[in-house]
Amino acid sequence: MKVAYWPGCVSRGFTPELHGSMAKVAPLLDIELVALDRACCTGAGVIAEHNQELADTLNARTFALAQQVKGADLMMNICSTCQGAQTECQERLDANADYREHVNGTLAEQGLQYEKGLTNKNFLWVLVEELGLDELRSRVKRPLTDLRVGPFYGCYIVRPVDRLGIDDELPRDTYLGQVIEALGGTVIEYAGSHKCCGFPIITMNKEVSLKQAGRHLGDAKDADADCLVTPCPLCHLNLDLQQPLAERLVGRELDMPVLHLPQLVGLALGLEPKELGLQRHVVKPTSVIDWSTSIVAGV
Amino acid sequence: MAEVHKEPQEFTLRIRRYDPESGEPAYWDEHTVELEPHRSVLEGILQARARFDGSIGIRCSCRAAICGSCGVRINGQPGLACHTHLDKAVASSRDGVIEVEPMGNMPVLKDLIVDMDQVHWKKVQRVTPWLVNKQPIPEREYIVPAYNMVDVTQSMACIQCGACVSDCLSMEVDPLFIGPAALAKAYRFVGDPRDAQQFERLKDLAEDPHGIYDCTHCFKCIEACPKGVAPMNQIMRLRRMAGDVHGINDRNNGHRHEIVFAHLIRDHGLLWEAELLPRSYGGDSFFGKFHPAAGAELVSSLPAITKALVRGKVTPMGALKPHKLPKQDLGQIHSIYDKVEGREEPYELNLYVTGYDEDESGAEGMPSAETGTPGMEPEESPSR
Ligand code: SF4
Ligand code: SF4
Numbered sequence: 001m002k003v004a005y006w007p008g009c010v011s012r013g014f015t016p017e018l019h020g021s022m023a024k025v026a027p028l029l030d031i032e033l034v035a036l037d038r039a040c041c042t043g044a045g046v047i048a049e050h051n052q053e054l055a056d057t058l059n060a061r062t063f064a065l066a067q068q069v070k071g072a073d074l075m076m077n078i079c080s081t082c083q084g085a086q087t088e089c090q091e092r093l094d095a096n097a098d099y100r101e102h103v104n105g106t107l108a109e110q111g112l113q114y115e116k117g118l119t120n121k122n123f124l125w126v127l128v129e130e131l132g133l134d135e136l137r138s139r140v141k142r143p144l145t146d147l148r149v150g151p152f153y154g155c156y157i158v159r160p161v162d163r164l165g166i167d168d169e170l171p172r173d174t175y176l177g178q179v180i181e182a183l184g185g186t187v188i189e190y191a192g193s194h195k196c197c198g199f200p201i202i203t204m205n206k207e208v209s210l211k212q213a214g215r216h217l218g219d220a221k222d223a224d225a226d227c228l229v230t231p232c233p234l235c236h237l238n239l240d241l242q243q244p245l246a247e248r249l250v251g252r253e254l255d256m257p258v259l260h261l262p263q264l265v266g267l268a269l270g271l272e273p274k275e276l277g278l279q280r281h282v283v284k285p286t287s288v289i290d291w292s293t294s295i296v297a298g299v
Numbered sequence: 300m301a302e303v304h305k306e307p308q309e310f311t312l313r314i315r316r317y318d319p320e321s322g323e324p325a326y327w328d329e330h331t332v333e334l335e336p337h338r339s340v341l342e343g344i345l346q347a348r349a350r351f352d353g354s355i356g357i358r359c360s361c362r363a364a365i366c367g368s369c370g371v372r373i374n375g376q377p378g379l380a381c382h383t384h385l386d387k388a389v390a391s392s393r394d395g396v397i398e399v400e401p402m403g404n405m406p407v408l409k410d411l412i413v414d415m416d417q418v419h420w421k422k423v424q425r426v427t428p429w430l431v432n433k434q435p436i437p438e439r440e441y442i443v444p445a446y447n448m449v450d451v452t453q454s455m456a457c458i459q460c461g462a463c464v465s466d467c468l469s470m471e472v473d474p475l476f477i478g479p480a481a482l483a484k485a486y487r488f489v490g491d492p493r494d495a496q497q498f499e500r501l502k503d504l505a506e507d508p509h510g511i512y513d514c515t516h517c518f519k520c521i522e523a524c525p526k527g528v529a530p531m532n533q534i535m536r537l538r539r540m541a542g543d544v545h546g547i548n549d550r551n552n553g554h555r556h557e558i559v560f561a562h563l564i565r566d567h568g569l570l571w572e573a574e575l576l577p578r579s580y581g582g583d584s585f586f587g588k589f590h591p592a593a594g595a596e597l598v599s600s601l602p603a604i605t606k607a608l609v610r611g612k613v614t615p616m617g618a619l620k621p622h623k624l625p626k627q628d629l630g631q632i633h634s635i636y637d638k639v640e641g642r643e644e645p646y647e648l649n650l651y652v653t654g655y656d657e658d659e660s661g662a663e664g665m666p667s668a669e670t671g672t673p674g675m676e677p678e679e680s681p682s683r
């Protein structure tokens with residue numbers, strides 16, 4: 001499968017191990033990544049809050065670039081927030097022909113044109129809907145036996161359900177659990193799995209922001225999770241990078257490793273923890289990896 | 300014609316019971332009722348109360364999704380008990396038993412009844428929920444443009460049921476947050492051209508540390524609302540108007556964060572996190588990070604940053620040097636910014652007002668991430 005690949009900004013900035021691990025995992029799943037390296041940031045909802053037309057036009061440009069990729073089956077991203085921010089813009093562009101024409105008017109100066117109806121899926125959706133869980137299962141080399149994994153989705157990829165196309169037929173808000181199971185792990189249910197990491201207000205109200213992160217990490221710990229997995233690098237910033245501060249705010253030790261989705265998949269596909277950049281996390285994933293033998297827990 | 304009448308059948312309800320005066324902890328109580336499947340969960344609760352236990356506490360009045368009294372959580376999701384069919388509720392249950400609990404974020408008075416006065420109504424009062432007339436008052440009626448009127452009807456549709464308050468994730472950790480229902484109500488007047496206090500209202504809500512910039516953008520209230528009010532969307536409008544129309548430079552860094560973000564994307568095409576944080580606190584220039592507020596922020600973030608450096612997660616060079624788009628593409632980004640930001644009036648497509656185009660393919664209304672090109676039609680995808 002060939003995809004027009006939008007890696008996002010944070011996956012190449014503060015969480016480079018995300019983009020890195022995706023690049024390692026893709027060939028093992030026969031996914032050909034054609035990176036959209038001319039595209040710009042999705043705006044993460046913040047540009048839309050500042051100027052809606054600006055966000056819509058910048059993302060329409062990205063969509064147009066994706067539609068130019070010859071032979072691509074779809075566009076793929078690796079960030080819940082990118083998925084949500086892009087889908088929001090696409091909803092407006094696809095809903096109204098006059099508006100689309102207006103935005104395309106701006107793009108025309110650059111020889112670009114967005115055509116209604118792009119398919120844009122997060123890696124998580126691609127795993128379940130395009131590759132298929134049976135196929136994924138058949139490629140597992142090192143099942144995550146006895147590893148207790150808590151899913152952490154990130155708001156933008158589970159709400160609002162109608163915009164994201166989540167329904168009984170496409171229960172996209174259950175996919176992380178399905179993937180964890182397909183990789184041989186145990187899914188941990190806990191209160192925070194579909195809640196907010198708090199990142200959007202980290203610069204506005206740090207205390208409220210990190211209390212959210214701390215609370216969900218604590219709930220996962222109480223449910224005996226070994227680690228969390230997330231398809232969102234912004235959640236990763238609040239849950240991992242800021243975990244020491246979150247610990248202070250909620251007044252308890254957390255010590256909860258948080259993996260990016262491609263890292264978890266990569267481990268099960270037999271890649272080494274170092275190749276996947278697991279040593280780069282602030283909270284060392286010791287519960288996941290036996291560092292002396294590089295073996296996944298419980299195997 | 301298809302059959303209209305469906306036979307009554309059995310439904311089991313698991314109801315959360317709690318009486319603070321009893322001194323006993325909360326517990327679950329199960330009752331099986333018999334009703335037609337299209338009847339509401341509220342009717343189920345009322346039947347259980349009539350037939351088995353007269354002490355079950357539930358508040359209701361209209362039984363038709365108008366009064367907003369019967370807000371509860373059904374199988375963990377907030378909503379109106381009178382507006383949820385029994386068969387749908389069973390379908391969304393874990394184990395075939397319909398679980399009914401009181402709403403969250405508000406203290407329980409008894410069983411399914413929460414204290415709306417202490418939380419919800421106090422917050423609504425906080426936003427001056429009435430129109431302050433522009434002077435002079437015209438001799439005859441004010442004329443409000445149709446667009447503005449339709450726009451504010453979205454927040455006017457609120458029936459004050461509290462479902463959004465119940466699930467608000469910022470309120471979960473910050474009980475002082477003004478919250479979705481009250482802020483949606485605030486937009487109802489901010490967006491009304493007859494109101495004289497647009498600026499004052501916005502200034503107040505932007506400067507309050509528990510105001511518009513305390514919303515974590517989690518979409519929970521949009522999902523919760525039975526009336527399509529989409530409180531979060533109204534909050535984002537309040538932010539856009541406060542910062543970008545009135546230039547209110549709030550002390551919560553809300554507007555600065557947004558401006559810095561937009562400017563960094565203009566200059567680099569990609570987000571440069573190492574600059575975003577300090578500039579959001581200190582001000583939007585390369586020197587913003589040397590501002591005292593930015594310094595204090597950096598010191599308080601130090602444990603996280605040092606750890607990240609030690610782990611090689613962020614290399615000093617990587618953090619300090621921005622990643623940038625190629626020149627030609629940056630040029631394109633600039634010209635988009637110049638054109639769009641140069642408009643006299645910002646152009647905002649409000650789908651609540653305009654609705655959706657008729658879909659030519661005849662497929663059902665809402666567009667989603669699911670439809671269309673490039674590539675496979677959804678039907679062709681494997682494993683579906
Ligand atoms: S989007 Fe904002 S107001 Fe709505 S539930 Fe989330 S935090 Fe609360
Ligand atoms: S905004 Fe919606 S959910 Fe919130 S109180 Fe009003 S009607 Fe209820």
Ligand code: FES
Pocket residue numbers: 358359360361362363364365366367368369370379380381382
């Ligand atoms: S009883 Fe009035 S809204 Fe449910």
